[in-house]
Amino acid sequence: MNPTPKPREILTWLTGKLPEMIETLQTLVCTESPSTDKTAADAGALVVADEWRRRGGKLDLFKQKHRGAHIRITHPSATGKSKGQLLVLGHYDTVYATGTLVKMPFRSAAGCIFGPGVFDMKAGIVQALYALEALQNFGVALSKTIVFLWTSDEEIGSESSRKLIESEAKRSQAVFVLEPSLGAKGLLKTARKGVGEAEIIVHGRASHAGLAPEKGVNAIHELAMQLARVRNWNDLPRGISVNAGTIEGGTRSNVIPEFAKSVLDLRALRTSDMQRIEKKLHALKPISRGAKVEVHGGFNRPPMERKYSTALFKRAAQLGKEMGLTIGEATAGGGSDGNLTAALGIPTLDGMGAVGDGAHSLGEHIIARAMPERAALLAAMLLNC
Numbered sequence: 475m476n477p478t479p480k481p482r483e484i485l486t487w488l489t490g491k492l493p494e495m496i497e498t499l500q501t502l503v504c505t506e507s508p509s510t511d512k513t514a515a516d517a518g519a520l521v522v523a524d525e526w527r528r529r530g531g532k533l534d535l536f537k538q539k540h541r542g543a544h545i546r547i548t549h550p551s552a553t554g555k556s557k558g559q560l561l562v563l564g565h566y567d568t569v570y571a572t573g574t575l576v577k578m579p580f581r582s583a584a585g586c587i588f589g590p591g592v593f594d595m596k597a598g599i600v601q602a603l604y605a606l607e608a609l610q611n612f613g614v615a616l617s618k619t620i621v622f623l624w625t626s627d628e629e630i631g632s633e634s635s636r637k638l639i640e641s642e643a644k645r646s647q648a649v650f651v652l653e654p655s656l657g658a659k660g661l662l663k664t665a666r667k668g669v670g671e672a673e674i675i676v677h678g679r680a681s682h683a684g685l686a687p688e689k690g691v692n693a694i695h696e697l698a699m700q701l702a703r704v705r706n707w708n709d710l711p712r713g714i715s716v717n718a719g720t721i722e723g724g725t726r727s728n729v730i731p732e733f734a735k736s737v738l739d740l741r742a743l744r745t746s747d748m749q750r751i752e753k754k755l756h757a758l759k760p761i762s763r764g765a766k767v768e769v770h771g772g773f774n775r776p777p778m779e780r781k782y783s784t785a786l787f788k789r790a791a792q793l794g795k796e797m798g799l800t801i802g803e804a805t806a807g808g809g810s811d812g813n814l815t816a817a818l819g820i821p822t823l824d825g826m827g828a829v830g831d832g833a834h835s836l837g838e839h840i841i842a843r844a845m846p847e848r849a850a851l852l853a854a855m856l857l858n859c
Contacts, residue, residue, distance in 0.1 A: 476613035479797040481635030483856040484608050488853075489845035491607070495586065495600055495845050498525060502566070502596040503580045503589040507542065509567040509630045515542025521780060522566050522599060522624055522810035533620075541634045542567060542626030546642070549606070549622075552615035559619045559645050563597050563811055564652035564827065565628035565635075569834050578836055586830070586839040597840045598827025599624060604846075605853035606671055615830055620856060621646070628811055631774060636814060643815040648786060649859050650852060651812040651824040654833060660844060661804035662790060663825030666785035666816075667713060668748045670740035670773030672755055674700055676723075677766040680732040690730030691764040694723045697734040700760045707751060713743030713805075714751065740773055745817070749775050749808065775809035776817040780825065783816070786823040786859070793854040799847055826852055 479487075502525075506520025519535065519542050526547045527533055536544040545566075550556060568591030570578070580589035587597075602622060609616070623642055625635035632639065643649055655661055676697045681690030707716050716738055723734025738755075742748040752772045760767050787803050794801035804825075812824035828848065830840035 476615070478614065478857060479612040482795050482798070483849065484612070484853050485797045485846060485850035487611060488604060488608055488850050491604055492842065492846055496842060498603065499587065499592065499597055499600045500580050501525070503592050504575060505569055506570065506572050506575060507566050507626070508571055509541070509569070509627050511572050512541060513570050515567055515626050518566055519543040519545055519626060525603055526622065526731045529603065529610065536638060538626065538634045544626055544638055545624040547622040549616065549620045551617055551619055556649040557617045558620040559621060559764065560859060561642050561646040561649045561815070562602050562620065562622045562652060562852070563639065563649055563815065564595055564602070565811070566592070566596065566599060567626045567629050568630050579785070582842065585842055587842050588837070588839045593654050593828050593830040593838045593840050594652055594833040595653055595827050597830070597845060598654065601827060601845055601849040602652050602852060605849045605856065608719045608849065608853045609856065614857060615766065618647070623651060625811070630675045632811055632814070639811050639814055640763065640818060643818055643820045646820060647810065649815040649820055650826050650855060651810055651822065652827040653810045653812065653824055655825040655829050656804045656806060658829070658831070659802055659831035661802045661825065661850070662787055662823060663806045663812070664787050664803040664823070665743060665780040665805040666778035666809055666813055666824060667741040667743050667775050667807050668745070668813060669775045670771065670775035672738045672740060672769060672771035673856040674736050674758070675768040675770070676700065678730070678732045678762070679764055681730045683728045685732050687730060691762055693731045693734040693765065694825070696762045696765040696767070697721070697723065697736055700758060700767065701736060703758070704755070704820065707754065712747065713741070714747050715739070715741045716751065742773070743777050743805070744779065745777055748777060764785050775813040778813045778816040778822060782819065783824070784824050786821050789858060790823060790851060790855060793858060794851055797847070797850060797854070799851070801851070
């Protein structure tokens with residue numbers, strides 16, 4: 475059995491692999507894999523799977539009826555008597571439609587790499603790939619089973635992958651999410667807000683606004699009063715936001731509207747606040763006599779509370795220090811599949827992926843030199859957790 479490599483040794487080896495990492499990244503980015511294009515996503519899954527197949531392990535493809543296939547790679551412990559399981563989690567789907575490469579090509583400039591999905595989160599997949607390769611290079615005898623799980627629908631809510639994610643998480647002692655880090659300093663995400671969407675629908679009664687206004691029930695007025703009510707639920711210092719993102723209703727200015735609807739974006743940092751907001755939403759009652767109010771939806775990703783990340787972050791910060799890196803932490807307003815695993819009570823550390831910026835935009839990019847650093851950090855965590 476080879477001696478366990480030190481974190482700095484892993485980093486030094488991976489730094490020499492940067493050109494290969496960039497070449498592999500180009501292959502993944504230039505295989506477009508939008509969430510909603512099943513044919514393209516399935517093709518993307520095969521490209522990702524081929525890269526992992528070369529490194530060994532047991533590979534499973536979970537084909538989906540409407541989405542791309544999910545990919546699971548299992549590396550058993552060296553002895554066959556595993557002391558547990560570690561889950562490395564991420565997604566290969568992107569928000570970019572097929573053909574985006576024409577106007578947003580893969581390119582390098584000023585130490586950065588640009589391209590659709592390069593930051594969110596194909597560079598994270600590449601970093602995980604080379605973290606595994608580093609462990610193999612040093613002949614590390616793994617004491618735990620390591621599972622890498624890459625899904626096809628995170629960007630659109632993880633509907634087809636959620637059961638698979640939760641099933642693997644329940645078997646794991648820790649989950650490392652290869653979503654992008656936060657900011658130029660590459661902060662790890664130790665807390666994420668829970669995210670949801672709800673509709674407030676109001677039914678009133680139509681009438682002529684001039685001839686018989688007293689016979690009408692104005693759905694827009696009722697909706698406006700309801701929105702004023704939910705606006706007061708915002709508590710930004712506590713991490714609670716309720717945002718009316720769209721509104722519709724009415725037909726003509728001289729008709730009292732019988733219908734109005736608003737779609738709300740819901741965010742909360744604590745499970746207790748999430749539950750409280752949902753309860754208040756579904757308890758809304760009409761203010762105007764004769765109006766009817768319906769509420770649909772709610773939170774679909776629970777918060778990733780910091781208490782499930784604290785111990786893992788401390789370990790990452792210490793290992794980073796041994797590599798000469800400063801590892802910081804942050805709270806993210808958006809959700810990820812890490813929300814799902816943390817909600818099960820599984821220790822989860824998010825933002826382990828690329829360092830860069832511009833997710834979901836034409837300027838999406840990563841900082842190339844950070845790729846070996848992040849790969850080394852993951853490899854060290856897999857060795858020391």
